Amino acid sequence: MNPKWWKESIVYQIYPISFMDSNGDGVGDLRGIISKLDYLQDLGVDVIWVCPIYKSPNHDNGYDISDYCDIMKEFGTMDDFDRLLQDMHSRGMKLMMDLVLNHTSHQHAWFVESRSSKDNPKRDFYIWRKGKNGGPPNNWESYFSGSVWEHDPHTDEYYLHLYSKYQPDLNWENPVVIDKLHEMVQWWLKKGVDGFRFDAIAHIVKTEGYPDAHNPHGTPTVRAYDMFSNLEDVHTLLQNLHDKVLYFYDIMTVGETSGLGPEQALDYVGDGRRELNMTFQFEHMFLDAASAGSGKWDVVPWNLIDLKKIITNWQVVLHNRGWNANYLCNHDQPRSVSRFGNDLFYRIPSAKMLATFTHMLEGTPYIYQGEEIGMTNVAFESIDNYRDVETLNYYEEKRRNGVPEEQIMAAIHKKSRDNARTPMQWNDDDEGGFTTGDPWLKVNSNYMEINAAYAVKDPDSIYHYYKNLIALRKKHKVIVYGEYELLLPEDTEIYVYTRTLEDQRVLVILNFFEREPIIELPQGMLTNPGELLISNYEPQKEEDLGRLKLRPYEARVYLQRLI
Structure with a gap:
């Protein structure tokens, strides 16, 4: 059974820019989170996972970090962070940071120096290559569409970015980079944080030599995720991080590792592997994709038997060998009740059913903000109301290819990451009580009917159902183990x-x-x-x-x- 506190915990994920605004600037912040700790304590959660709050130009909502040891000014100050951590600990709750080790912002001081000249000492902190045949070094496609390579006219070379061009990938073949990242992780641990969710950690190693990927269609770029996902040396690097830094602290670690099955996951989380406590699996997130090669936007109805096969495989393979992280929604996915339930006529019973499903499985349950009150997808009429870089890139690419506007928007309404990023609906005041100003992203118009204030008052609400599920899990070890x-x-x-x-x-x-x-x-x-x-x-x-x-x-x- 091997009991651990993080196995018996319930995690609540906060997307800070959309959680609670304390000063009326339309952006959620750390003081806003502090003001809602009593709400979270009442819900019964043990761990709060906060998405990136580091200093950032915010091209990808904080996942482009320009200073690992500072706070984004829109979110507050380091003093605010210290108070948040203290207030959480005083309530018996723990804080898990969201940490990006695969890439930084293009405004990070390391990259500013790296791109300044070919002979700069930090040039090798990032991945630079000469072009080939008048174009990029290879044909890999980024997660946000287009080439993974961006040409830098100043030095006439290309730097690699698996995500946006504002997120250059760090060079994990450089031991100096590794040492500096280890120092930074330890700095946060000494401050008292209780764990990390490692973003895109499966991508820190790329195929040696950066060869072209097989391209049967002859397109300019091709999805080459097997060239930079879950390669063997990732495990060596994670074991090194564990043995030199993480081992000395009683913390919780979870990795974002797409593209693998449970047997591969054991390479990360298996007992004795000295890497991570758990990983997020993504197989069930592709149930409604037409095909593996079509991407997430080509949506088809999902099948319950397929869901059973995926979940059962993970449950059976990891039992007594590793640990699961169970979720149906997060900041990158549509709202669970809109995707796997019925957000119209049966929103309340279907949201409760889905909560039952995840909380009764073996593994740590994750609740995404608003999931506990049954928040739904949003369907903005105009692309001008969307903020997600992936959504905007998809829209522009499809418009260039002549796809009708109506067809593009239908896909966006189902799969845009902004579905989960609309501000938290606290009450029926203007802007759902999220802010007294203009929100950075429009609030879902159904906040008058769906909000936390109503849910807390109603003993039969989704919120109180979650409270009951959490209490049952704490009472009965059979539900955990x-x-x-x-x-x-x-x-x-x-x-x-x-x-x-x-x-x-x-x-x-x-x-x-x-x-x-x-x-x-x-x-x-x-x-x-x-x-x-x-x-x-x-x-x-x-x-x-x-x-x-x-x-x-x-x-x-x-x-x-x-x-």
């Missing part, structure tokens, strides 16, 4: 699984759709179901538990004693 088993694997509407630890078993029944299927389970599981721990519906009178008819998006969790 129990072994997962999937039942009814071929059922297209109902997801049923158990969690078993010693003489206890938890039975989880989830109807993922609005139809009302009848569930029949083996071994008398429903005729003697045990104690009903939680449900998003009131039990029906005189219902036949041997042959149970589920209501739309119904969720039930039973605790059973094994003889």
Whole structure:
């Protein structure tokens, strides 16, 4: 079982620019977070993961860091940060920083020096190459479309950026870079932070020689993620970071490592690997993509059987060997209730059902801000209302290619990262109580009906359902450490699984759709179901538990004693 505090914790993710504005400038800030700590403490979360708050020109909402040891002025000061950390610790909560080690901002002092001349001592802090045949050094495509290479006229060479041109990649082949990054990580740990979410950590190593990727279509750039994702030397570098820095602190670490399955994940999180506590897996985030090569914007209906296969594989493979991080939404993904639930007629029951799903799995549950009140996707009519660089780049590329505006906007409404980044809806005041000024991104117009103030007052709200789920997880070790088993694997509407630890078993029944299927389970599981721990519906009178008819998006969790 190998108990750890971070296995028994519930994490709440804050996207600070959109969480709470304390001074009316339309931008969320650290003092805004401080003002809502009582709300988070009441919810019952243990760890708060704060997205980047470092000094940054903000081309990619803080993931372009210009100074690792300073705070973005829009968010406040280092004194504000110290108070936030102190106030969290006084409430028994922990703080996990979001740290980008793959790249910096183009305004970071290291890069300013690096690009100043070819013989600058920091030239090799980043990845520079000469062009080839009058163009970039290779044909790799960036995550934000276009080449990963940006030409710098001053030195007539190209620098590599896997994301935007404002985010040059650091050169992890340079031992001086590694030492400086280690020093910076230790600086934050000495301040008392309780962990790190390592952004894009799987990309810190690139294929030796930077060869062209196979390009069957002959396009100018090609997705070459296998050239810079999860390469073997990443593990050597992470073990080095662990042994020299992380080992000496009782912290929580999670890596963003897309493009791998559970067996590969064990290379990062397996017991004894000395790398990370857990990773975010992305397989279920591609369920509604038409194909692996079409990208996220080409949306198709997702399939429950596929979701079962993915989640079950991760649950089974990592049991007693590693640890899962369970989520359905974050700052890069659409709102979970709009994507996997029903945000119109069944928003409340489907949001509760999805929460039941993630909190009853083995692994640490992650709640993204607003998920606990059932916030939904947004559908701005004009591209002018969007701020996400990935969304804007997609729009411009498709318009250049002659794709109709209506078709582009339909994809953006479903998949833009701004769906999750609209400001937190605190109450029914102007701008949802997020700010007294003009918000950096428009507030979803449904804030009058969906907001935290209403949710806290309503004992039957999604918010209070989350509180109950969190309390159950803290009370019953079987929910944390129990072994997962999937039942009814071929059922297209109902997801049923158990969690078993010693003489206890938890039975989880989830109807993922609005139809009302009848569930029949083996071994008398429903005729003697045990104690009903939680449900998003009131039990029906005189219902036949041997042959149970589920209501739309119904969720039930039973605790059973094994003889």
